Amino acid sequence: MDRTSLEKIQREKLLVAIRRANKVPFLRQKLREAKLESITGPSDIAKLPFTFKKDIIECFPFGALAVPITKVARIHTSSGSTNKPITTFYTKNDLRVWSELMARGLAGIGAKKGDIFQNTTSQGLFTGGLGLISGAERLGLVVVPLGSANPDKQLETMRDFGVTVFHAIPSFGLRLAEALESKENAMRATLKIRLALCGAEPWTKEMRRKIEGTLEIDAFNNYGFAEAGGPGIGVECIFKNGLHVWEDHFIMEVVDPKTGEQLEAEEEGELVITPLDREAMPLLRYRTGDITRIIDGKCECGRTHRMMEWMRGRIDDMIKIRGVGLYPSNIERLIASHAESNGQFQIVLSGIDDMLVRLEVNNAAWRDPTAVANLKTTLAHEIKRQTLLRTDVEIVASGTLPRSDGKARHIVDLRRIS
Numbered sequence: 001m002d003r004t005s006l007e008k009i010q011r012e013k014l015l016v017a018i019r020r021a022n023k024v025p026f027l028r029q030k031l032r033e034a035k036l037e038s039i040t041g042p043s044d045i046a047k048l049p050f051t052f053k054k055d056i057i058e059c060f061p062f063g064a065l066a067v068p069i070t071k072v073a074r075i076h077t078s079s080g081s082t083n084k085p086i087t088t089f090y091t092k093n094d095l096r097v098w099s100e101l102m103a104r105g106l107a108g109i110g111a112k113k114g115d116i117f118q119n120t121t122s123q124g125l126f127t128g129g130l131g132l133i134s135g136a137e138r139l140g141l142v143v144v145p146l147g148s149a150n151p152d153k154q155l156e157t158m159r160d161f162g163v164t165v166f167h168a169i170p171s172f173g174l175r176l177a178e179a180l181e182s183k184e185n186a187m188r189a190t191l192k193i194r195l196a197l198c199g200a201e202p203w204t205k206e207m208r209r210k211i212e213g214t215l216e217i218d219a220f221n222n223y224g225f226a227e228a229g230g231p232g233i234g235v236e237c238i239f240k241n242g243l244h245v246w247e248d249h250f251i252m253e254v255v256d257p258k259t260g261e262q263l264e265a266e267e268e269g270e271l272v273i274t275p276l277d278r279e280a281m282p283l284l285r286y287r288t289g290d291i292t293r294i295i296d297g298k299c300e301c302g303r304t305h306r307m308m309e310w311m312r313g314r315i316d317d318m319i320k321i322r323g324v325g326l327y328p329s330n331i332e333r334l335i336a337s338h339a340e341s342n343g344q345f346q347i348v349l350s351g352i353d354d355m356l357v358r359l360e361v362n363n364a365a366w367r368d369p370t371a372v373a374n375l376k377t378t379l380a381h382e383i384k385r386q387t388l389l390r391t392d393v394e395i396v397a398s399g400t401l402p403r404s405d406g407k408a409r410h411i412v413d414l415r416r417i418s
């Protein structure tokens, strides 16, 4: 679809989305306060008010609904770390659109009819469960809804059913890689896996290289968040140039997180998403808290949907150490660039502001004391150079750090609160 047609769709859908937003009390209030004159299309979007996560939390459980509860076909929640979960609602049509988008994403990474698809995430309230399954079914894949199970069980199921495509949270992708590494070499030959869709937590390209290298697959980044319906907002295509955001369903902006001013393409800031089709739970200019940039350029695949860069982290993930802001993903990137690392790490904060980076190395490196000592020195130096923070580095054997079944927890904050 050419950009002119895409923008025409955006314009028509945005006006409908504003009408729907007017049915939600807190959004109606915001629209009233904004004293809008005329909104003619996406170019006027900066006139619309922002929606924040706290707006949704405050009206838990049903206050964000734009339709009577009898029109709601399903409820999901986010797996977020706030006290109350973020609730998200779908009408029948919302579920249909969602499965279309998930099918589009899976097709974009190269999955096709005849592929056997295993979902390795929980199939309950988490949007990455049923959302992926319905998309895979829509595309005509054979679905193996295993859900959460340990890495060994996942690999055995992949082997038994000849699974070719799977979905995983990236940190679980690493655990699968680790599990395969611990097996005899012949295990990989019994597997037919070739593609993985990973998302739901920030990860890095270095982490992808580990997953792809060990599992011998292609892994793709998939983006979404529960508030806007879950995964299926943006996904990489086979060229891996960035995540195509489905602009016929979402308006994407990147803004300065402090001032809220719109930024130009290539400028890094906070991603703001306006979903255009959501009936049950419309949102206007939702502040995602995710840091990224819009990529200025075309993709070889020919899609006209613009791309965004991999998330650099979340605003809320940023930790302050001695007055310096640090994103755990920066540390992760440095660690993963060393072949000795298996990708598992922890940042331990203690005392007033002492930082210790603890990481695991693979078995070969662990048996080599010189390699361990070198890695320790090099990493401390690299972290200092890149983040301006002095840190201790501790290297431990593979399997030492706790593994969580959910999203990775990299920060252990034992600091005294003064």
Ligand SMILES: [Zn+2]
Pocket: 237, 238, 239, 241, 244, 299, 300, 301, 302, 303
């Ligand atoms: Zn592309």
